[in-house]
Amino acid sequence: MTPLRLAPRAAALALTLALAACASSTMVDRGAYVADTRYHAQSADSRIRFLVMHYTEIDEAESIKVLTTEAVSAHYLVPADPPLQNGKPVVWQLVPESQRAWHAGVSEWQGTTELNAASIGIENVNAGPRDTPQGRVWAPWPPAQVDAIIRLAKDIVTRYGIPPTRVVAHSDIAPQRKTDPGPLFPWKQLYDAGVGAWPDDATVKADLAGRAPDSPVDVRGLQMKLARYGYDVATDGVLDERTRRVIAAFQMHFRPRDYSGTPDAETDAIAEALLDKYMPAQPGEPDITR
Structure with a gap:
């Protein structure tokens, strides 16, 4: 055989072997069957959206005992004083991110229910509230713990592309049952580090439009804004206890100095500013914030 005839045959053989090797590398033996993984669907996304x-x-x-032995769990647990390894804070990972953890319970956010199935949960060691004769006192958040929370949360939202409005408190997604992580949780520090949502002060001031911060507002209008932002709240204009709890959860997150659940102008302006920033009305769509 001449070199001219050998070259095409050699090339064909090499191509055949390459294709065979490629095919074999996509074959996954799962015991009772073999899965061929060479084709990938385009219509798919991550389980993790919150x-x-x-x-x-x-x-x-x-x-650690409760989260590893009882009918409740979270993906991560951040200590109050995280140990350091190579200068980096150490956190506990209790559940693989690919699996569901039982941390949210009955919950809803932005129309999604059963948040356990679509979220990562971070438990943070914190004593929460303590009732005293002078009133309710909340445990502080130590700087080292806040640093660890920010590092962990920033990594998660970056890897999964979680939007700012989907970084939420347990009290946001279950306002009738929960108050964690409480009014002292450093949401603004997280926002400054690139995690979660926060209103712009100038926009809040503009949306107040000269109103006194504590002046009353239309209940239905505020309900509609909170519902659009993500809360599970009625839009019937009735200021019942359920609506008050939702307003209190919103205030605890974005106006923690006063989370009484009273629908005031400052709360209304903060809701407007958040919608202006993260969910502006589309062309032709009525703007409920005005």
């Missing part, structure tokens, strides 16, 4: 923050209300040892 990040939910909690506090434990118990110490670290008890938190």
Whole structure:
């Protein structure tokens, strides 16, 4: 055979072997059957679309015990004083991110129910509230713990592309049952680090439009804004206890100095500013914030 005839045959043989090797590398033997993984559907996305923050209300040892032995779990547990390894804070990962953890319970956010199936849950060791004769006192968040929370949360939202309005409190997604992570949780610090949502002060001031911060507002209008932002709230204009709890959850997140659940102008302006920033009305769509 001449070299001219050998070259095409050699090339064909090499191509055949390459295709065979490629095909064999996509074959996954799962015992009872073999799965061929060479084709990939385009219509797919991540299970993880939300990040939910909690506090434990118990110490670290008890938190680990409860989260690993009882019918409740979270993907991560952040200690109050994280140890360092190579200068980096260490957190506990209790559940693989690919699996569901039981941290959210009955919940809803932006129309999605059963948040356990679509979120990562971060439990943070924090004592939560303590009632005293002078009123309710909330446990502080140590700087080292806040640093660890920010590092962990920033990594998660970056890897999964979680939008700012889907970084939420347990109290946001279950306002009738929960108050964690409480009014002292450092949401603004997280926002400054690139995690979660926060209103722009100038926009809040503009949306107040000269109103006194504590002046009353239309209840239905505020309900509609909170519902559009993500809360499970009625839009019937009735200021009942359920609506008050939703307003209180919103205030605890974005106006923690006063989370009484009273529908005032400042709360209304903050809701407007958040919608202006993250969910502006589309052309032809009525703007309920005005």
